[in-house]
Amino acid sequence: MSMLLEVSDLRAGYGRIPILAGVTMAMAEGEYLGILGHNGMGKTTLLRSLMGQLPATGGTVRFAGADVTRKKTHERSRMGLGLVPQGREIFPELSVMDNLRMGLAAAPTEDLSVIDAVIEDFPRLTPLLDRRGGALSGGEQQLLALARCLCTKPRLVLLDEPTEGIQPSIIEEMIETLLTLKKRWSLSLVVVEQNLEFITSLSDRILKIQKGRITGETSSAEILSGQVGMEAI
Numbered sequence: 254m255s256m257l258l259e260v261s262d263l264r265a266g267y268g269r270i271p272i273l274a275g276v277t278m279a280m281a282e283g284e285y286l287g288i289l290g291h292n293g294m295g296k297t298t299l300l301r302s303l304m305g306q307l308p309a310t311g312g313t314v315r316f317a318g319a320d321v322t323r324k325k326t327h328e329r330s331r332m333g334l335g336l337v338p339q340g341r342e343i344f345p346e347l348s349v350m351d352n353l354r355m356g357l358a359a360a361p362t363e364d365l366s367v368i369d370a371v372i373e374d375f376p377r378l379t380p381l382l383d384r385r386g387g388a389l390s391g392g393e394q395q396l397l398a399l400a401r402c403l404c405t406k407p408r409l410v411l412l413d414e415p416t417e418g419i420q421p422s423i424i425e426e427m428i429e430t431l432l433t434l435k436k437r438w439s440l441s442l443v444v445v446e447q448n449l450e451f452i453t454s455l456s457d458r459i460l461k462i463q464k465g466r467i468t469g470e471t472s473s474a475e476i477l478s479g480q481v482g483m484e485a486i
């Protein structure tokens with residue numbers, strides 16, 4: 254299998270403060286990769302750097318065979334990278350439908366039929382299309398943020414702590430939705446999380462991030478079979 258994403262010794266930070274201290278990882282097309290880490294370990298920084306929102310101070314990022322290390326966010330978006338940020342960042346004053354249209358604005362072609370195709374996989378949003386984004390529950394907003402990202406037809410979605418502050422029933426629904434998208438859209442995913450159960454339910458492989466470095470790797474199968482405890486990876 255050819256690699257969809259190849260990250261080598263990636264370094265980034267804020268001002269003079271280094272946060273990513275040389276991240277090296279790779280994933281194949283169609284893979285769901287989980288990255289587990291506690292608060293402040295650099296999960297959000299890694300996703301922002303992969304999306305080009307934060308410049309790399311060292312190392313390289315290759316996506317779909319191209320070196321994107323110096324590419325701007327909108328260029329990466331057009332190449333098929335999509336980010337669902339922590340805290341969702343939906344537009345609270347716009348309707349759900351208009352939030353989805355905003356997603357389309359970042360797409361390579363503004364094809365409105367994409368929204369219909371996306372909505373099919375988000376039945377919970379269908380009756381809410383006219384409602385203001387800000388009037389949705391946290392879980393519904395998270396589903397909307399994911400649906401909006403899918404309107405750009407990404408090959409690889411970067412998902413930042415989607416379970417934060419969300420009720421368990423919607424977490425279950427999000428797992429089912431993401432597994433359906435994997436099959437129906439051949440989607441690839443990098444999800445960063447602190448929630449081990451969520452990440453295990455979704456991911457083919459799980460990496461551990463500590464202090465801006467990848468320090469371990471396991472598979473969900475190994476965790477589910479009890480062969481590997483989280484402290485071991």
Ligand SMILES: Nc1ncnc2c1ncn2[C@@H]1O[C@H](COP(=O)(O)OP(=O)(O)OP(=O)(O)O)[C@@H](O)[C@H]1O
Pocket residue numbers: 267270272290291292293294295296297298299339414
């Ligand atoms: N805009 C910023 N300016 C300066 N430092 C920042 C900024 N954003 C994050 N940091 C610092 O970078 C480190 C890594 O933060 P990051 O948000 O990547 O961690 P995280 O693993 O996603 O944690 P969390 O689960 O709390 O979101 C932290 O020490 C944080 O304080």
